[in-house]
Amino acid sequence: MKIFNEKKQNKFLEHFIGLIFFVIIGLIFYKYDIDFSMVILTFILFVYAKFFRKIDNLPSNLDLCILGMIAIWIPLLTITTFKISGYGISVIGFAILITLLFENLELSFIFSVFISLLGASIGDNNLGIGISLLAGSITASMLTIRIRRRFQVIKAGFFAGLILFIFAYISERRLSPFVMSGLDLPFLRDLLSVCLINGLLSSFIVLGILPVFEYIFKVVTNISLLELSDFNHPLLRRLILEAPGTYQHSLVVANLSESAAEAASANSLLARVGAYYHDVGKLVKPDYFTENLVRFKDMHKKLKPSISKLIILNHVKEGVDLAKKHNLKPKIIDFIIQHHGKTLVYYFYHRARELEPEGKHEEDYRYHGPKPQSKETAIVALADTIEALSRTLDEPTPSRIEEMVREVVKSRFMDGELDESSLTMKDLEKITQSFVRMLNAVFHTRINYPKDESRNNKQTKSKENKS
């Protein structure tokens, strides 16, 4: 009940912040004598995005207000304060920033329409400026979506600047046919410079300020994810050297998760990188985890189940501490905190019950949660268990693999572990099929093929002949 009230309060606060935002932009527009229909248009666009389209990955109202404020000041500062041409309004940079942060073209388009029309409105109601800025920003968004390398951002900025120039040229020619009848080279040069500087400079600036915005909005871009997937990261290097079993386990979990996330239309790169780091907490006591036991003796043999349980449960907390020490992004830390949800440390719970049938409380042997909160963390949680169980299969035939995968997914679903992850039944079926397909491919290579007797005989005979 308390949670419900808190949720209701937060929702109320969010709507209140949204309303205040529109009052403030109304006042700004009034002060700068901007067409008031812009406020109404913005309001309609955001209401559409928030309530009717229910766009995925949409930032909170507070985040939208911060972005909205920046969006207003970009054209105001460019034209009113710095007296730069309307074509210099950095809508390209803003479109790139939004697309990189939220991987969402619709949201980027809404902001592009807003800034472009605002620019046109401030720039003496020159619709040509608005259309040119819109063409440039749409190009920038289209070229930036799902990119993974910094260089691609610069490329997107350059081409968006070129498109901005083409539209600006057409627009200016239409407005002043006499001036532009011949080749007015100085004018063309100035226009090209403004447009290209707009595109290129804003893409450089966006790359520079991206980490700040990732921090403010608690998101992680594909560019940062790719940098985190480098195995030269100190935590991953330590995993390779100090806990090779956990490293191998994390690699398989990453492969399983990436393919499943792709199937469920989730962020596959985020799932892969999250899986790399999900068990870094095992670095503190690597020899107490089964996957590293090859090199060590069973460290739990002489321990009480209650102590063993503490060591196992602690790898989550220790993982979070290590991740914070190495400045990992909150989105990656989510995988460490959520990958066990509130599941039971089954083995030690049963050992405890065998030793002391009375008085052992199941809750003491559960991870502290929270349950997976996103599609990606839920997928990694499932892949984690499935990878561990797949190693215990004696004869991994396709039917046994499928039976095991379906059992894990079903039990997690029935336990309510996936309740907060926004995975649908359809997603779960796609994820299951993806896990089965991937595991079959892994185990296919390990199946012992029947020996070719005739070939063996020939080889033996030739060896005999040699000797």
Ligand SMILES: [Fe+2]
């Ligand atoms: Fe774990």
Ligand SMILES: [Fe+2]
């Ligand atoms: Fe794991």
